[in-house]
Amino acid sequence: MATTMITTLDRSSRSAARGMSDLTIRNLFIIPTIVFLIVFNIFPLLYSLGYSFTDFRASSPAAANFVGLQNYRELLNDPFIWSNFAITAKYVIVSVVGQVVVGFGVALLLNRDIPLKGLLTTLLLLPMMLSMAVVGLFWKLLYDPSFGIINYTLGLGSFEWLSNPDMALYAVAITDIWMWSPFVMLLSLAGLSAVPKHLYEAAAIDRAGSFYTFFRITLPLVAPILMIAIIFRTMEAFKTFDLAYILTSQPTTEVISIRLYKMAFQEWQTGRSCALAYIVLIMILAITNIYVKYLNKVKER
């Protein structure tokens, strides 16, 4: 029966009236997507792979010369690039851990019957709906040492959040945490509401403490969805650009995307920047793979 449903069309449908076969309809839906992917994703990806082995500069009419692995070799031997990677790693750790702690914490607080829960959740989601550039610009004002509201509220005098090289990266991460914790909160909330109530009831009957309940019931059951949130946020944080670029120009906040941007569009070292983009891509793939493996493990449990 099921087979019949898949291979034949309802005679009264518009597609049937136009005489389209199932194959045509399938192609109609899939081919544009595949063409789009090939033209805008796969082709540039392969093309830039080719460029990464050349000394091509988009700003110069000179022909590109094949230089083998020179770009990769020089990039991986460049202490500035390694410093950019170290900054990025630090940023990813601070930012993602912060978002998980804040986001999951708020989700736990919201996962109970409280008045105006819907409105509260919606309001908490507002930061992630804003544009990165706008968030960057107004947090720059909030951090201002002369008139910023953060120093005023915390009584920090003229503490320099963005000009202090040691503090600037944390300031960018705090802004990112403010913006993206709601995302983690939303996914956690979905996970938390799916935890069967009877498990808590059983734990209560067994007189399990709240600490025990959290670590033995809540966390393991929310873990898979929390892992998905962490994967997304890690990938995003790894390639972060806007916030760090707008908020400060400290070398201590020059994450790898900013270096890549400067190399590609200010210095116009197109070949070398393609190589750097590939190095970043490989790193993101590797990190995501580790996460996905861990996610599958968590799911199996």
Place this chain on the structure above:
Amino acid sequence: MRKTMTSMLAGIGLVLACGTSVYAQDKELTIFWAEWDPANYLQELVNLYEAESGVKVTVETTPWSDFQTKAFTEFNAKGSAYDMVVGDSQWIGAASEAGHYVDLTDFFNKHNLKEVMAPATVKYYAEYPSNSGKYWSIPAEGDAVGWSYRKDWFEDPKEMEAFKAKYGYDLGVPKDWKQLRDIAEFFHRPDEKRYGVAIYTDNSYDALVMGVENAIFSFGGELGDYATYKVDGIINSEQNVKALEAYKELYSFTPPGWAKAFFIEDNQAITENLAAMSMNYFAFFPALINEASNPNAKVTGFFANPPGPNGDQFAALGGQGISVISYSQNQEEAMKFLEWFIKDETQKKWAELGGYTASAKVLESPEFQNATPYNKAFYETMFKVKDFWATPEYAELLIQMNQRVYPYITGNQGTAKEVLDALAADWNATFKKYGRGKS
């Protein structure tokens, strides 16, 4: 029938639309520039051209931090969005070698612009390579770095007395970099929310480098030999080490949060009563004598970049020349515009509107020199200017200098000697990569 009618109407519409746009294109020119006051003055000037010739000219702008990226993205894509660009002086090598700019040598010679325009503007805005006799731009906006200061603070009898007691000489416009430092230190009073000096520190483009250049050039140093690409012993010379140390010391007398400061912040230092002295391009001084934008306009004074310890006095060159873009569809119209732009009366009007003309005749006129409190300083400075590298790989050199110098100035990392030695090595490697300096 209905279908045929619809198709016909659509066809007629299309033809009309295309026709209109072609007609409009013939009569329109777009000039690309950075977003700042002179671009507004230029728009006012070109409105006069429209009134005269009927050709609409639009000055399109973008923030300084994106100016280079946006311009070169368009050039590299061989786009025709802009007909002319008022491009930075250091772009000229990259843009001319890549064929983005139309060669204006014939135009330059025909109108004898080498004599008409101030020599420094011809050398740095128009000619590439150096002394080649090939010209790519018409000097449009002359500019250099100068200083503004709070006359009321300087002339306060109590301050004058205290200053003399502390430093042993009279408080006044600094006669050299040593005095500049002393005055900055004297007025630096964080408890009173008053600070000594505002300098350029933004490292996203050329602001910080321009600021440091003011010190380097006046201390008798150079960035390198622009003809041979030699940098060893020049960028890391004794004078440059001292100049960099002096600039770093000035940073310690700046207002809090001064690690990403450029022209807006430096003017704010004067308008918001933050600093006693402020470094800025002359192009931003009109805003400081305007009471609408500066409540301290009446008590704001100006001076040229002071000499260094050996009496050398130079300033970092700003400003731009106007070039015709090779991919423009309206090159002929653009050349006609340039013919109008270089006329004496246009240049005079340009100066009146607030633009910094590069026309020697206008600059030398007493009328121009007495028009504002800073025009005379500007005129004098324009004969003592030096600029950054203009080679096609200048952007890499600029980023390398930012990477080395910024952590030292704002983050206290390393010594001036270590920073400049490392920079010399970076620049040598870059020049080697592009085969420069091989004869």
